[in-house]
Each structure stands twice: as C-alpha cells, then as structure tokens.
Amino acid sequence: MDVLGILIPVSLFLGLVGLGIFFWMLKRGQFDDPEGDAHRILREDYDDHPKS
Amino acid sequence: MTATFEHARPAACPACVGAPAAEHLADLPKQARVMLSLPGIHCAACISGVERTLMAVPGVMDARVNLTLRRAAVEAGADITAEDLSAVLARAGYEAHELDPGVLAMTEADRQGRDLMMRLAVAFFAMMNVMLLSVAVWSGADGVTRDMMHWISAAIAIPAVIFCGRPFYASAWGALRGGRLNMDVPISLAIGLAVGTSLYETIHSGHHAYFDAAIMLCFFLLAGRYLDHRTRASARSAAQELAALEVPRATRLTDAGEAVVSVADLAPGDIVRVKPGGRIPVDGVVTAGTSELDRALMTGESLPVYAGPGHAVSAGEVNLTGPLTVEVRAAGRDTALHRIADLVAVAEAGRNNYTSLADQAAKLYAPGVHILSFLAAVGWYLYTQDLRIALNIAAAVLIITCPCALGLAVPAVTTAASGRLFRKGLLIKDGTALERLAEADTVVFDKTGTLTTxxxxxxxxxxxxxxxxxxxxxxxxxxxxxxxxxxxxxxxxxxxxxxxxxxxxxxxxxxxxxxxxxxxxxxxxxxxxxxxxxxxxxxxxxxxxxxxxxxxxxxxxREGAAELVASLRAQGKRVMMISGDSRTAVDRFAARIGIDEAVAEALPEQKVAAVQAIAEAGGKVLMVGDGLNDTAALAAAHVSISPASALDAARSASDMVLMGRSLSPVADAITTAGSAGRRIRENFTIATVYNVLAVPLAVVGLCSPLIAALAMSASSLTVSLNAIRLK
The missing domain is CATH 3.40.1110.10 (Calcium-transporting ATPase, cytoplasmic domain N)
Known part of the structure; x- marks a missing residue:
C-alpha cells in the first residue's frame, strides 16, 4: 500500500500537466476551427516553404 | 441583392471627395479587419481557393478562413472594402457576404465559450481523478486507506466543484432572488448537499462519500451548457453581424454648400441630396431631378417606380438612376420606416410567450425533486431520529434525480440538428426555433426577394x-x-x-x-x-x-423555390403568398410556382393581420420574408425565416437566417425540426424511466455511491447517443 504514496501524487501531477497543456492550447486558439484544421493538413500550399 | 445598397458607404463614394465633412467621416483606421461570411465553402480546396484569391488582391496583408464558422478574416489596408473582396470572391466562384466586424461582440461570445470550456476541462480532470480513487473504495478499501482516499477526493473535488459549478450557482441565485425556481436550484442544492454530507462523513470516517457524484454532475451539466452555448453563440453572432445596410447619414444642401450630417440632425424643411445608388434617409417630396426608385424592400414592388419633382418618397427606398433633391417632410422617428419599426414592436409584444420543452420539463421537475427529497429526509428523521442519516438520504435522492440526462436532453439534440442545418446554410438564432418550426402547419411567403431573387x-x-x-x-x-x-x-x-x-x-x-x-x-x-x-x-x-x-x-x-413549394404541399401544409406587388404580377407568379392562395398589394399592416388571423384560427404560421414590409409579419408569426439578402430589421425579427441563395434548406429544416422534436421527447422519456427506477432505491437508502455513478453516466450516455441518431 505504501506505493500509493508515490503513485497518487504522480498521477495527480501528470493530470495537472495535461490540464495545463489544454489551457495553453485553448488560449492559443487551437480549438477555434477544428473542421478547418482537419482539412488544412491535407493541402500542399506550404509543404515546400512553410509560412512561418 | 446586398450589392444594390452598398454604394451608400461614404468611403467608396467619389462624390464625397472634396466635401471636408465627408472626408472626416470616411477617415477609417489604417488597417481594417474585414470579416466575410462564406456559406458555400466545405473542403480543403475551398480554403486554399478563398485564401489565395484574397491574398492576390493588392493591399490584403493576411486572410484566414475558419471552416467551422464558415468565415474569413482579412487584414487589409483602409482602402479595401468588404464589397470589393466579396466581388472578387464572387468572380472566383465563392459566395460571400459582409459581416460587421463587431469584433468586440464576437470576442465576448468567444470568451464565454472559453470560460465554459475551461470549467469543463477542470471538471473532467477532477472527475477522472476522484473516480480513480473511488474505484479503490468500491473495490473494498477499508479503514485508514478509505479515509485517506476520501480526504484526497475531498481535496480535489471541493475546489473543483466550487470553480466548475459557478454558472449554476449564479443562475440559481438569480432565480431564487426573483422568487422563481429553475433547473439550477436543485442542481446547486444537490451539489452543495452532496459535498457537505460527504465532507461530514469523511471527517467522521464514514463509509459513503459522494464526491465523485458531485463532480460528475458538474461535468455532464457543463457539457450540456457548453453545447447549448456553442450552437447559439455562433448562429446569433453571424446573424446579427451581417452588415447593417442603413447608413445614418445624409447630404444636406444649405446656402453654404453641401454637408454630410447625421440623419438625426435633419428637420422638416431641410433639403437633402440623394445620389444614385443611395438610400433615401427621410420621408419627403422631390424638388428637383428625375430618377427611379427601388421600393422592393419597403413595399415588395418588384419594379422600380418613376420619381420626379412633386413625387413623395419615403425613407428606406433606394435611388437608382439620377440624383434627386428631396425636401424633408419627416425625419427620424416620424418616417414611414419608423412606423414599421413600431409595428414590429407591437407584433412582438403580441407574440405568445412560447414555453420551450425544456422549460415545461423544468417546471414539473424542480418542485417535484425538492418535495421528494424533503419528504425522504423527514421520513427518515422521524424513523431513526438521526439527522445525519436523514441528510444523507436527502443528498442521495437529489443526486440520483439529478437532471444530468435532462440537462443534456435538449442541448445534445439541438446541437446535432443545428449543426446539420448549419452545414446546409441555415442559421438558427433562437433556441426554441426548431421546436416551433416542427409545429408549423401554414407557410406564408413573401414574393419579391424571397421566392424571387x-x-x-x-x-x-x-x-x-x-x-x-x-x-x-x-x-x-x-x-x-x-x-x-x-x-x-x-x-x-x-x-x-x-x-x-x-x-x-x-x-x-x-x-x-x-x-x-x-x-x-x-x-x-x-x-x-x-x-x-x-x-x-x-x-x-x-x-x-x-x-x-x-x-x-x-x-x-429563386433557386430551390419551386421545389420547396412543391415539397411543402406534398407534406400537406397550407402554402400562401402575401405580397405588396401588383395584382397581375402576383397572380402570374403564383400560377407559375403553384401557389393557390395569393394576396396582392398588401400593406405591412395587412400582412400582420393576415398572419394573426391564421393564428387565431388555430394555425401555426411559418413566415418567410425579406423586406421591411414583412418585418412585422415575421415578428408576429409562430416561427420565421429570412434570407441573408434581407434587410437588417427583417433578419433580426426572424428566428432563422438562410445563408446561401437557395431556398431548399427550408424543406430540410422542417424535416430536421420534426425529428429533433421526436428525439427530445424520447430523451425526456429515457431520463424519466431512469428516475422512476432509481428514485425508490435512493429513498429506501439503498443507493450507494457506485449505483449513483453508474446510473448517472449511463443515463447521460444514452441520451447523448440518442441525439446523435438524428437524421
């Protein structure tokens, strides 16, 4: 049972990291156009010279 | 249609150059952000095509398409106007409408959505972790271990519940202060009581803690809220932000020369000049010049009428061919335009307050739940004389009856339905519009601009x-x-x-x-x-x-008009046409499209009266119209639709807006509305059945946290899956 003392904090920490990343993505507007982003990866416009 | 009125913008008008006041008005910020609505785009090729077309326009610095919202944001120099860009896109084969870059309003809606999303994410994180700990308890953790699990759960759940539940607490508090009960009151009470009794149990190392149930309740309800918000916010902002066509300015002629003034500053007796392509700002009489006027949006007349010295003109008409000098007879609040606006206000006040299905359910549900859990608590207190058990039972009843499924029942279905209709080019502005559309049995069309282009x-x-x-x-x-x-x-x-x-x-x-x-x-x-x-x-x-x-x-x-009328008649609906146009034009057109009942030469008041007469006879009217003369009828009808080319006032008076040129989505909307209504009722039935099964368990005290968690997630999932079935 002692292992719980390590596992629970570790799992909580990892969960919090995931939550933090999600907030960051939300703020960066990565969920603003899910449908468009799904299509965008299919086009070849910037394959050779990326936009930025 | 829109293009007819757009030259009224001061910036694009060459005649304004030289008039100092006009130059000042045209002084726009150096870099304008133009928003365009693109109802027709649907694939990667469209994104590339639109962006490349826009970027090729000299002066455009950046263009980005948002496919989800069917929009493009353009960074461009001040000399680039939205109508230039729409014209360029139209030549490239993409339909585009100008959106008012009411950036503020849009970010406001966006901020609310992000806020909900944030709370949803926190609730999800907390729910998963608490659930993990609860599984340990359910599988038999005992003594100190169980207490530790409960304490860690409490440490995660209490802050999370306080943060995530804020939208519910705020709404419940608002309702209580107003002396009403809404769905959020039992929700807040259930969350509060569950967390409170669980904390008490934890402190006294009790067996049952409902932290997982409380946070799960938050998660499912927030999911419902978020869906609801997303559907409505995107539709509402797009519909309202379609550019305002009215320009509140006029060119006044005085002895000192021409000056551009606000319409509000005009007084009877003033002389104003209206250039070809401009909208007449006032009611008045022509003193000089001859021209023709487009009155389609005011009266429904499809043909321009001649105007020369001595002819009366009214605000809202568009001057087509020659410059006119008009003596003001009435301006601002006294114009015919405003009388129509007043008519709209009256019609809206007369519209029955429609109670949505969700409200009907809440009205039955909220008091029922409170009474039930109160009776359970009283019963157990009398039976055991133990307040702790009584409160635990009350909390269990509130949690098990939690309106998770009810909270998802309507939003999940409307999201699915409006998503489908949005992809077909129909915006739903009002949450209850689909329910009302499903009830419509009479369809009234305007002619000019609606059935015709x-x-x-x-x-x-x-x-x-x-x-x-x-x-x-x-x-x-x-x-x-x-x-x-x-x-x-x-x-x-x-x-x-x-x-x-x-x-x-x-x-x-x-x-x-x-x-x-x-x-x-x-x-x-x-x-x-x-x-x-x-x-x-x-x-x-x-x-x-x-x-x-x-x-x-x-x-x-109009594209799709004939098919729409035919399919409506096939569905057994009564189809009518009420137009302001002349008898011969209306009759010939009605025969051509296959409508038997056609009223011609109708004034705005008569249109409203006709719609109200049908309503009084027990009919439910779907009104489809675009003109200012239809606005009051749109507001008076049970449910209403207007095309994107319609006047601002007409669009804001109607419940749905057609984004594309074709009328065919209307038929789809009626079918979808019907099946959405059926799904919502099914969802209510599912939620009720689940309550009927689970409540007795809770009342007799057999409801463990495991049963509560299972019942809650099972019912929410069934309801959501049922919504996805929507065809």
Missing part, C-alpha cells in the same frame, strides 16, 4: 433583331437601372459585343439614348420611346424611325 430576367432575347442587339447592349450597359442591367447581362451571355454608339446619355427616369450610324437610338420607358404602354414589365428599344420593340421581363425564380 428580386432581379428581373428577360423573357426572350431573340425578339431583338440580330443587327440591333449590339446597339441594345451598348445602351443597356450605360445604365444602372435593374432592367437595363438584366438586359446587358442577358445579351453578354449570348456573346453579343456592344456596338459603337456615340453620345450615350442617360435621361434619369426615362432611359438611355445615343447616336448609332447616324440614327437616334433609345432604350427606356414606353412613352419615351413612342411605344404604347402595356401592363407587362418591359423596356423598349427604338432604332431610328423603326417601330419600338418591347423586351419583356419576368421575375427570376
């Missing part, structure tokens, strides 16, 4: 002799009159090239004349070309001394 087309161009067609094109191309434009378009499509006609001049209100091979040529009104006037819509061409030739025109049917 509002632009005429020539019946048969082959009546023009081959030798004269280039002359007709040269003359027609010189005018911005709708009939001339239609003629020019039709002739160009047939491959005609304009002849060399010298001295082309437009005589405003009459037509165009010039000299061709030494002969005088004229294109215009019957009287002016020496022809006999006929009731038909026509323009006349006279070459030299030959007999004038009549070129007849007819209304262009």
């Amino acid at each position: 509002g632009t005429p087309e020539a019946v048969d161009l082959s009546v023009i002799p081959r030798a004269h067609a280039p002359v007709a094109l040269a003359l027609a191309a010189a005018s911005s009159h709708p009939l001339a434009e239609a003629l020019a378009r039709g002739l160009r499509d047939r491959g005609v090239t304009p002849a060399a006609v010298a001295d082309i001049t437009e005589k405003a209100g009459y037509g165009v004349e010039g000299i061709w091979q030494g002969q005088a040529v004229r294109l215009g009104r019957a009287g002016w070309t020496g022809a006999k006037d006929s009731p038909e819509t026509a323009t006349y061409l006279r070459v030299g001394d030959t007999a004038p030739l009549a070129i007849a025109f007819t209304d262009t049917l």
Whole structure:
C-alpha cells in the first residue's frame, strides 16, 4: 500500500500537466476551427516553404 | 441583392471627395479587419481557393478562413472594402457576404465559450481523478486507506466543484432572488448537499462519500451548457453581424454648400441630396431631378417606380438612376420606416410567450425533486431520529434525480440538428426555433426577394433583331437601372459585343439614348420611346424611325423555390403568398410556382393581420420574408425565416437566417425540426424511466455511491447517443 504514496501524487501531477497543456492550447486558439484544421493538413500550399 | 445598397458607404463614394465633412467621416483606421461570411465553402480546396484569391488582391496583408464558422478574416489596408473582396470572391466562384466586424461582440461570445470550456476541462480532470480513487473504495478499501482516499477526493473535488459549478450557482441565485425556481436550484442544492454530507462523513470516517457524484454532475451539466452555448453563440453572432445596410447619414444642401450630417440632425424643411445608388434617409417630396426608385424592400414592388419633382418618397427606398433633391417632410422617428419599426414592436409584444420543452420539463421537475427529497429526509428523521442519516438520504435522492440526462436532453439534440442545418446554410438564432418550426402547419411567403431573387430576367432575347442587339447592349450597359442591367447581362451571355454608339446619355427616369450610324437610338420607358404602354414589365428599344420593340421581363425564380413549394404541399401544409406587388404580377407568379392562395398589394399592416388571423384560427404560421414590409409579419408569426439578402430589421425579427441563395434548406429544416422534436421527447422519456427506477432505491437508502455513478453516466450516455441518431 505504501506505493500509493508515490503513485497518487504522480498521477495527480501528470493530470495537472495535461490540464495545463489544454489551457495553453485553448488560449492559443487551437480549438477555434477544428473542421478547418482537419482539412488544412491535407493541402500542399506550404509543404515546400512553410509560412512561418 | 446586398450589392444594390452598398454604394451608400461614404468611403467608396467619389462624390464625397472634396466635401471636408465627408472626408472626416470616411477617415477609417489604417488597417481594417474585414470579416466575410462564406456559406458555400466545405473542403480543403475551398480554403486554399478563398485564401489565395484574397491574398492576390493588392493591399490584403493576411486572410484566414475558419471552416467551422464558415468565415474569413482579412487584414487589409483602409482602402479595401468588404464589397470589393466579396466581388472578387464572387468572380472566383465563392459566395460571400459582409459581416460587421463587431469584433468586440464576437470576442465576448468567444470568451464565454472559453470560460465554459475551461470549467469543463477542470471538471473532467477532477472527475477522472476522484473516480480513480473511488474505484479503490468500491473495490473494498477499508479503514485508514478509505479515509485517506476520501480526504484526497475531498481535496480535489471541493475546489473543483466550487470553480466548475459557478454558472449554476449564479443562475440559481438569480432565480431564487426573483422568487422563481429553475433547473439550477436543485442542481446547486444537490451539489452543495452532496459535498457537505460527504465532507461530514469523511471527517467522521464514514463509509459513503459522494464526491465523485458531485463532480460528475458538474461535468455532464457543463457539457450540456457548453453545447447549448456553442450552437447559439455562433448562429446569433453571424446573424446579427451581417452588415447593417442603413447608413445614418445624409447630404444636406444649405446656402453654404453641401454637408454630410447625421440623419438625426435633419428637420422638416431641410433639403437633402440623394445620389444614385443611395438610400433615401427621410420621408419627403422631390424638388428637383428625375430618377427611379427601388421600393422592393419597403413595399415588395418588384419594379422600380418613376420619381420626379412633386413625387413623395419615403425613407428606406433606394435611388437608382439620377440624383434627386428631396425636401424633408419627416425625419427620424416620424418616417414611414419608423412606423414599421413600431409595428414590429407591437407584433412582438403580441407574440405568445412560447414555453420551450425544456422549460415545461423544468417546471414539473424542480418542485417535484425538492418535495421528494424533503419528504425522504423527514421520513427518515422521524424513523431513526438521526439527522445525519436523514441528510444523507436527502443528498442521495437529489443526486440520483439529478437532471444530468435532462440537462443534456435538449442541448445534445439541438446541437446535432443545428449543426446539420448549419452545414446546409441555415442559421438558427433562437433556441426554441426548431421546436416551433416542427409545429408549423401554414407557410406564408413573401414574393419579391424571397421566392424571387428580386432581379428581373428577360423573357426572350431573340425578339431583338440580330443587327440591333449590339446597339441594345451598348445602351443597356450605360445604365444602372435593374432592367437595363438584366438586359446587358442577358445579351453578354449570348456573346453579343456592344456596338459603337456615340453620345450615350442617360435621361434619369426615362432611359438611355445615343447616336448609332447616324440614327437616334433609345432604350427606356414606353412613352419615351413612342411605344404604347402595356401592363407587362418591359423596356423598349427604338432604332431610328423603326417601330419600338418591347423586351419583356419576368421575375427570376429563386433557386430551390419551386421545389420547396412543391415539397411543402406534398407534406400537406397550407402554402400562401402575401405580397405588396401588383395584382397581375402576383397572380402570374403564383400560377407559375403553384401557389393557390395569393394576396396582392398588401400593406405591412395587412400582412400582420393576415398572419394573426391564421393564428387565431388555430394555425401555426411559418413566415418567410425579406423586406421591411414583412418585418412585422415575421415578428408576429409562430416561427420565421429570412434570407441573408434581407434587410437588417427583417433578419433580426426572424428566428432563422438562410445563408446561401437557395431556398431548399427550408424543406430540410422542417424535416430536421420534426425529428429533433421526436428525439427530445424520447430523451425526456429515457431520463424519466431512469428516475422512476432509481428514485425508490435512493429513498429506501439503498443507493450507494457506485449505483449513483453508474446510473448517472449511463443515463447521460444514452441520451447523448440518442441525439446523435438524428437524421
């Protein structure tokens, strides 16, 4: 049972990291156009010279 | 349609240059952000095409398409206007409408959505972790271990519940302060009581803690809220932000010269000048100049009417061909335009307060739940004399009856339905619009601009002799009159090239004349070309001394209109047309499209009266219209739809807006509304069945946290899955 003392904090920490990343993505507007982003990866416009 | 009025913008008007006041008004920020609505785009090729087309326009710095919202945001210099960009896109084959870059309003809606999303994410994180710990308890953790699990759960769940539940607490508090009960009151009470008793149990190392149930309740309800918000926010903002067409400015003529002033500053007796293409800002009388007026949006008349000195004009009409000088008789609140606005206000007040299905459910549900859990608590207290057990039972009853499924039942279905309709080009502005649409049994159409596109087309161009067609094109191309434009378009499509006609001049209100091979040529009104006037819509061409030739025109049917009328009739709905246009035009059109009941020459008041009469006879009216004269009827109808080309006022009075040109999504909307209504009722049934099964368990005290968690997630999932089935 002692292992719980390590596992629970570790799992909580990892969960919090995931939550933090999600907030960051939300703020960066990565969920603003899910449908468009799904299509965008299919086009070849910037394959050779990326936009930025 | 929209293009007709757009030259009224001061920045694009060359005549304003030189007038210092106008220059000041046109002084826009250096970098304008233009938003365009693109109802037709749907794939990667469209994104690339639109972005490349826009970027190729000189002065455009950046263009980005949002496919989810069917929009493009353009960073451009101040000299680039939205109508330039729409025109460029139209040439490239993409339909585009201007959106008012009410950036503030949009970010506001966005901020709310992100806020909900944030809370949803926190609830999800907390729910997963607490659930993990609870599984340990359910599988038999005992003694100190169980207490530790409970304490860690409490440490995660309590802050999370306080943060995530804020939208519910705020709404419940608002309702209680107003002396009402809404769905959020039992929700807040259930969350509060569950967390409170669980904390008490944890402190006294009890067996059952409901932290997982409390946070799960938050998660499912927030999911419902978020879906609801997303559907409505995107539709509402797009519908409201379609650019305002009215320009609240006028050019006033005084002894000192011309000055651009606000319409609010005009007084009766002032003289204003209205340029061709401009909208008349006031009610008044023409003192100088001749022209033709487009009254389609005001009265529904499809043809321009002649205006010369002495003719009365009213606010909202569009001046087509020549400059007019108008003496103001009434401005601002006294104009015909405003009387219509007042009519709308009256009609809206008279509209029955529709109670949505969700509200009906909440009205039954909220008091029922409270009474039930209160009775359970009282019963257990009398039976055991133990307040702790009694409160635990009350919390369990509130949690098990939690309206998770009810909270998802409506939003999940409306999200699925409006998503489908949005992809077809129909925006739903009002949450209850689909429910009301499903009930509609009578459909009332406006004619001009709704069933027709509002632009005429020539019946048969082959009546023009081959030798004269280039002359007709040269003359027609010189005018911005709708009939001339239609003629020019039709002739160009047939491959005609304009002849060399010298001295082309437009005589405003009459037509165009010039000299061709030494002969005088004229294109215009019957009287002016020496022809006999006929009731038909026509323009006349006279070459030299030959007999004038009549070129007849007819209304262009809007795409999908005939199919829509046919399918509505096949569904057994009563289809009517109420138009402000002349008897002959309406009758001929009704016969063409297959509508039996047609009312002609209707004033705005008569349109409202007709709609209300049907409603009083027990009918539920779906009104489809675009003009200012339809606005009051749109507001009075049970449910209403207007096309994107409609006036601002009409769009804001209606429940749904058609983004594309075609009318066919209306038929889809009715079918979808019907099946959405069925799904919502099914979802309510599922939620009720689950409550009927689970409540007795909770009341007799057999409801463990495991059962609560299972029942809650099972019911929410069934309801969501049922919503996805929507066809």
